[in-house]
Amino acid sequence: MSRRKRQQGNSTPPTNLSAFRDEERRWKSRVSPPDLSLAFDVNNIVWDAEPVDGRLRGVWTSGTGQAEECWRVELHDLAETAMGQSRWKGKDRQEEGDYAIIVPRIPGTRALDVSALAPQTCSLTDFHLAGFVFFPRILPESLQRALVIETLSHAAQPNLTSLDNHYELPRGGLWSAWRNGRGEEGVSQKVAAAPAGASTSASGPSTAETTLEESERLTSASSAAGATVGELLPKLRWANVGWHYNWTTKLYEFERGQPPLPPLIYQCCRSLARLMPWETIYGAERAADGTETTPTKIDWKRWREAYEPDAGIVNFVSISEALKDSLTSHVDLSEVDAVSPLVSLSLGHSSVFLIGGATRDVPPLPVLLRSGDGLIMSGAGRRAYHALPRVLENTLPDYLRADCPDPEGLAGEQWKLYGEYLERGARINVNVRSVF
Secondary structure, eight states: OOGGGSOOGGGOOOOSSOHHHHHHHHHHOOSSOOOGGGSBOGGGEEEOSSOBTTBEEEEEEOTTSOEEEEEEEEEESHHHHHHSOOSOTTSOTTSOOEEEEEOOOOTTSSSOOGGGOOTTTOOGGGSOOOOEEEETTOSOHHHHHHHHHHHHHTSSTTSOBTTTTTBOOOTTOHHHHHHTTOTTOEEOBOTTOOOTTGGGOSOOSSSOOOOHHHHHHHHHHHHSSOEEHHHHGGGOOEEEEESOEETTTTEEOGGGOOOOOOHHHHHHHHHHHHHSOTHHHHOOEEOTTSOEEOSSOOOGGGHHHHOOOOEEEEEEEEEETTEEOOEEEEOOOOOSOOSSOEEEEEEESOEEEEEOOSSTTSOOEEEEEOTTOEEEEOGGGGGSOEEEEEEOTTOOOGGGSTTOOOTTOSSGGGHHHHHHHHHTTEEEEEEEEOOO
């Protein structure tokens, strides 16, 4: 059957693929615009009038009528008190404070039959929890701009990037050269460089796994006789931070030493993990005899005092016409600590994130991520399949555009370069975790 006769959009016909792969295929389809009514969206949650045990119950209903139950936990002004950035400058203080959304999905089911759940009787501990927590708009606008600056500036030695295996990159990194007006400067190819894509082919310590199209692009780039800074910058796909992870051996290379995490990334991710009220997920429940039991063997009480992120990756994903990137389904398997929080921050264009279960047979939940959103996977969620099949065109917030004024002075006169980079279709995703 010809491509033009295929069923359109997110209604692509089922295949013999797993449930997760089938969902990936639907969201990757470019035949028609994606149907965002099928993605979990914080703006479309209907909340109960009154909280239950300090939590507010809500229900999100997809465009097909499937319902997903969630719980809202107030964090008040977390961004201001813990991250040192006020979201109130120039805004009305009547806006709501920070909060987290817990999605207690039952693994192996498409969605909860919320009609059968009574708010007076159900609790979070009634369900098998994936440890997935969503933080809508947790990053204030000024902090998002500062993080964009930090992520691009730290894509340089001693942090290795997706291009280090293939090119003799400028001292200080590609972004530093670009920012200093050296876009036409030549960058030589390394002699006997490893096959392009080899260092990015594994489902390593992040939410990053390259597509076939990306490997082909990098192969083409590395076969050329060098390139300019301006030509290579759009091909930058990731940068390690903290402990270095080797994408070929799928092992951390501790002998390289441990560069410190960039300070803002460290502060934001550490604060989210430490200040999340984990008792709302992993707190004790009562057994039939009235004794307290713990639903999981997770030492979540230590996270508030002892959680220290020490490794991660920054993904640079593009939706420009020539570079339609996606991150395919995978599970993170490389850390010794397999349950402590993996913290992720979104910057730039919006995207659709898929979170599933222990196998690809579990149908995933599509989640709409906007710039400034955060999420945490912990506990069983650390071994859940996940993917980012789609970055959405024309979704860059106005406050990240090149012509946006910067009243906080975080970027100075050079914010224009960062805004132009984002306007070309970029999404930046920060992912950190604790290795031990």
